Amino acid sequence: MITIFLRIYSLVWKLALPFLRRARRTSFGWQERTLAKAPEGPFDLWIQAASGGESMLTNMVLDELNQTLESKFKINILATSGTKEGVDSLKKAKEKRNTSCFELQIAYFPFDAPFLMEKAFNRFAPRLAVIVETELWPAFLVYAQKKGVPVFLINGRMSDKSCGSYKRFSSFFHAYGPDRTWAISELDQARLAGVMGTEKVGLMNNIKFDRITPIKNSQPDVKLQSLLPADQPFILFGSIRREEEDKILKTVKELLTRRSDITVGIFPKHIDRAEVWQDKLQQLNIVTCRRSHIREDTPLAAVIIWDVFGELALAYQLAKVAFVGGSLVNLGGQNFLEPLVFGLRPIIGPYWRNFAWVGREIVTSGLVIEVADENMLTSTILKQLDDQEDKDRILEQVQEYFDPKKGGTRFVCQKITEKLHAL
Structure with a gap:
């Protein structure tokens, strides 16, 4: 049965490849994706990150391995990703990392065409394969098993919708799914177990929690600080999406009507929306300026629209x-x-399913304030403007909340090293 599936699956890929070659997203790294040019094994570890977010987690695992592996047991590692953002993230981290315990090569993940994936396992010859989060390519799983390569899935998560889709193929995943999967919550564990089998799925702390470290006594960026009036509270709207612009615009208008002593910063999620924001604000006769246009002699504006990358985190330090x-x-x-x-x-608003892994307690504990709509947002901001928050106390609460949830990165590295020693 699996032989018939692989033949049909191969045919689908052969038909799709000419179209993928012309698509911008998949044209990057084409030679590596098709193995015309790719790293040569053997590799002790092949770790696959779907995109930028998973690459960030992969970099955390690699950093931890760099701290825990013994240099006398030097290993070869291949890290792959399916997107340019992911590959760039892996390469950027590699440049900053000094390693003595492993050699690292980075490449695009090969297309999952069976004729390519068989070639990939022959060429890479990994002893262990690791999938970060949940990206289950069938040919990858089949040829891992055919070549006797154990597969781990780490930081596993599965939405209710995805679970319904994967369950249709549960017999395949019971037979060819990862040898071990570690889920980030009991709910994800139950969903993954329903697809792959209870005996294969365990629990771990989410690696993402290891990134959250309170920054005490942080010094504001002097350059950014100079853009803002020293005696006015700074209200920051971060990562604003196009679909919610009118709601935020309503809030900004009401805030400036009620409080003339504030400066507002708008950070569109996509900076090409900056011009749209400027037009909308000017139609309301609100004095505005784009961040890239500010000079020493630029008049103060009620609203600054950020149209440059890389300053959101720095701006949070300045926000009231x-x-x-x-x-x-x-x-x-x-x-x-x-x-x-x-x-x-x-x-935040009521829709934050992408961060449900943090847990609802983040709201019930008071660390994050959830509002139902733009009207409640306005009133909440006005209330916070009058509150005197103790940042040191908030940082203590952050540490108390997140410290028990950490350790996922160390756990993963322990499982990897144990397995490599056992093979």
Whole structure:
């Protein structure tokens, strides 16, 4: 049965490859994706990260391995990703990492065509394969088993919708799924177990928690600080998505009507929306300026629209109040953990499923403030403007909340090293 599946699956890939060659997203790294040019094994470990987020977790695992592996047992590692963002993230981290215990090569993940994946396992010859989070390519799993390569799935998660889709093929995943899977919550564990089998699925702490470290006594960025009036509270709207712009615009207008002593910073999720924001604000006769246009002699504006990359985290340090977007409409939310490390309680909307792994307790504990709509957002911001928050106390609460949830990276590295020693 699996032979018939592989033949049909191969045919589908052969038909798809010409179209993938012309697609911008999959044209990057084409020679590596098709193995015309690719690293040569053997590798002790092949770790696969789907995209940028998973690559960040992979870098954390590699950093931890760099600290825990003994140099006398030097190993060869291949790290792959399916996107340019993921590969770039892996390469950037490699440049900064000094290693004495492993050699690292980075490449694009080969297309899952059976004729390519068989060639990949022959060429890479890994002793152990690790999948970060949940990306289950069938040919990858089949040829891992055919070549006798154990597969781990780490930081496993599965949405209810994905679970329904995967369950249709549960017989395949029972037979060819990862040898061991570690899920980040009991709910994810139950879903993954329903697909792969209870005996194969365990629990671990989410690696992402290891990134959350309170930054005490942080010094504000002097350059950014100079953009803002010293005597005015700074209200930050971060990672605002196009679909919620009108709701945020309503809040900004009401805030400036009620409080003339504030400066507002708008950080669109996509900076190409900066011009749209400027037009909308000017139509309301609100004095505004784009961040890239500010000079020493630029008049002060009520609203600054950020149209440059890389300054959101620095700006959180300067904010009196911060709202994190993607959450006022059903878009899943953006990263609201970043303000917390600076002792700033973020406000979010009701839609933050992308960060459900953090746990509802983040709201019930008071570390994050959830609002139902833009009207409640306005009133909450006005209230926070009058509150005198103790940043040191907030940082203590952040540490108390996240410290028990850490250790996932160390756990994964322990499982990897144990397995490599056993093989």
